[in-house]
Amino acid sequence: MKHELDLSTPPSLPKRGLRVTPLGGLGEIGRNMTVFEHKGKLLIVDCGVLFPEENQPGINVILPDFSSIRGRLNDIEAIVLTHGHEDHIGGVPYLLRERKDIPVIGSELTLAFLSAKLEEHRIVPKLIEVEEGQRRTMGPFDLEFLAVNHSIPDGLAIAIRTEAGLVLHTGDFKMDQFPLDKRLTDLPGFARLGDEGVDLFLVDSTNAEVPGFTMTEEDIRPAIDAVFRTAPRRIIVSSFASHVHRIQQVIDAAVLNKRKVAFVGRSMVRNMGIAEKLGFLNIPKGVLVDAKALERMKDNQAVLICTGSQGEPMAALARMANREHTIQIGEGDTVLLASSLIPGNENSIYRVINGLTRWGANVVHKGNAKVHVSGHASAGELVYCYNLIEPKNVLPVHGEWRHLKANADLAIRTGVPADQVLIVEDGIVVDLVDGVAKVTGRVAAELVFVDGMTVGGEGADKALADRLQLSNDGAVTILGILDTDTGKLAEPVEFISRGFVHDSEWVAGATKAINDAMAVANKSSRVDGRAAEEIFTASVSRWMQRKYRRMPVITSVVVDA
Missing domain, CATH: 3.60.15.10 (Ribonuclease Z/Hydroxyacylglutathione hydrolase-like)
Structure with missing residues (x-):
């Protein structure tokens, strides 16, 4: 080995x-x-x-x-x-x-x-x-x-x-x-x-x-049935859009408890439609309805099956947790997360669980019930x-x-x-x-x-690194006007920041760092626009790291006077 x-x-x-x-x-x-x-x-x-x-x-x-x-x-x-x-x-x-x-x-x-x-x-x-x-x-x-x-x-x-x-x-x-x-x-x-x-x-x-x-799929049926027997209002089930077996168990429980089912989310609607057409999913006539039809039914008759069991930010369940979906989670709703917890997704999943709980939902998941194998x-x-x-x-x-x-x-x-x-x-x-x-x-x-729409590319890693840097330290744009005859600044530099809080003390310190670096550079040769931009970026980066232990993304723009 x-x-x-x-x-x-x-x-x-x-x-x-x-x-x-x-x-x-x-x-x-x-x-x-x-x-x-x-x-x-x-x-x-x-x-x-x-x-x-x-x-x-x-x-x-x-x-x-x-x-x-x-x-x-x-x-x-x-x-x-x-x-x-x-x-x-x-x-x-x-x-x-x-x-x-x-x-x-x-x-x-x-x-x-x-x-x-x-x-x-x-x-x-x-x-x-x-x-x-x-x-x-x-x-x-x-x-x-x-x-x-x-x-x-x-x-x-x-x-x-x-x-x-x-x-x-x-x-x-x-x-x-x-x-x-x-x-x-x-x-x-x-x-x-x-x-x-x-x-x-x-x-x-x-x-x-x-x-x-590994436990059999049959072993989780009692837990799913218990959810359906005891849920006072709507049941929202989240699963992978390809987990046909689990969706079948949910539909069977809905039929047993005289509830109607609606699929929410493009991939869920598409895949379950394919599975039913090919005979891999059995949905009795009259059980499946449009999501809008559920709005006209009593809450204790409704089941919604959606995507988002891994906390994906754009999936239906996460948008419900953030109050960004047309379906509003309310007191007494039951949310069933009927899938595994994939390593690396823990934080996202628990963030969604917390959001749903905040709005009054009872969230049933692998951690508190036998609802997944x-x-x-x-x-x-x-x-x-x-x-x-x-x-x-x-x-x-x-x-x-x-x-x-x-x-x-x-x-x-x-x-x-x-x-x-x-x-x-x-x-x-x-x-x-x-x-x-x-x-x-x-x-x-x-x-x-x-x-x-971009696949790979040489700049992908750099772009990702920049995003992480932006999320951690923000961004600073430095604007300067250069007198090309003297190589000196015609006016004090200006700063525009995003995701970084600065005050007058910070502006004074950053300005001094730039002025000192420009003075040193002009002793050797007259500074041009491109050199000035490099000096702005390098001097403020060093000063920020030393003074604030921060590394914002710095963009310098210098124009001729």
């Missing part, structure tokens, strides 16, 4: 070798993407997004870094999608912008969710629908698809056969024995592949630290898979460092040799040659920011 941080570009891949390069999803929860290379061709499994944290203001989403494959787009045989969550499909439109005819392979629901997303990007994709039990050849890759259950229907594990060996990629999965859709994870299929000989096992690590087995396999399930499959090499995927390490430890405890269990991060290249997996190099795998 090893990881390498100081690696160079990998050497040429041996003719019968298979190269595996994760470009996202390792060391983080999100932007999952893995590139497989064999015989000069590429296969991509998943292409998702990562959602920004609080220290990344103004960023929409974060993409995998495509730079290592950008010069080889024509070598890509297909993009294979394991399931329809944003952290696995959200990046596909951005990759298809670079080559629109890449075939995209996935299950019915996954491709339906993706198609709706691609319509917004005005991309007409080349889609190949598959289902569990099928096999399909794409170039040198022989693909087999196996059913897995997760927190979204129609998930698939992918078996990839090549001349270099057999790879099994679980995608996101768990082993729920009582799934709502009766679709079990295909453990007989896993066992069959194990008998054939799995040379490399890529396995979901998210819950590797959690002992035992994970969609990922816990340690007991992972150990079961290792013993069932007996892989030769293991590459833990989908998780932060602590999850990857915990998963690797489980593999070793079941008998996989330690030097055949690889803990790597995004961009680390692993080659499978003659049945042995080894780290052979590194490629670029930087965070690629989507900022409004």
Whole structure:
């Protein structure tokens, strides 16, 4: 077991070798993407997004870094999608912008969710629908698809056969024995592949630290039913817009308690409409109504299902908490957060909970009721898979460092040799040659920011740093008039500040810092406009840091007298 941080570009891949390069999803929860290379061709499994944290203001989403494959787009045989969550499909439109005819392979629901997303990007994709039990050849890759259950229907594990060996990629999965859709994870299929000989096992690590087995979806039904039985007024449920199983449980509880349901939010309305049309969501006739229709009903008959369970500032629930939504939260309303708490989102989520509580809502969440179960396999399930499959090499995927390490430890405890269990991060290249997996190099795998309509760009990191600096220290603009004949200021400088409180003492100190610096500079040579701007910025920055321990963004403008 090893990881390498100081690696160079990998050497040429041996003719019968298979190269595996994760470009996202390792060391983080999100932007999952893995590139497989064999015989000069590429296969991509998943292409998702990562959602920004609080220290990344103004960023929409974060993409995998495509730079290592950008010069080889024509070598890509297909993009294979394991399931329809944003952290696995959200990046596909951005990759298809670079080559629109890449075939995209996935299950019915996954491709339906993706198609709706691609319509917004005005991309007409080349889609190949598959289902569990099928096999399909794409170039040198022989693909087999196996059913897995997760927190979204129609998930698939992918078996990839090549001349270099057999790879099994679980995608996101768990082993729920009582799934709502009766679709079990295909453990007989896993066992069959194990008998054939799995040379490399890529396995979901998210819950590797959690002992035992993940609870079934059925286990949370009593808590949801209790909310519906006891809520005196409206019930507002917040969930991921793709969590079809959880929405089904909410609808079932609404039917049982004679309540009407309305979806709120564009993505929720779109996805649930798709799920119902394809038969993955069962809504009895007359239960679903328009959100405006609920306004005419009694409060104890209304259920609203919206997005925003992670505290996203623009999502419906956060806007309700801030009194910025047409739906006004009031005394006696019940808000049910029916989803997990993703690491890094804690502050945002609790800010929303506090806001809702302030307006009188009773907020039910994972911290005070059993209203969520994970969609990922816990340690007991992972150990079961290792013993069932007996892989030769293991590459833990989908998780932060602590999850990857915990998963690797489980593999070793079941008998996989330690030097055949690889803990790597995004961009680390692993080659499978003659049945042995080894780290052979590194490629670029930087965070690629989507900022409004801009994707990446050389100035993205600098712009983000400036935003953080502005949020912490504010901004100061310095205006000066220069006598170009003498190199001296014709008038005292003026200051305009934003996000920084200054008084006459500050103005006097900053003015003195500039005047002293200009005097020193003019002793050497006559100062021109460009030099004066640099002097303004540098002198005030030094003085501010020394005097106030502040570093505002300073912009200096000097005009000729």
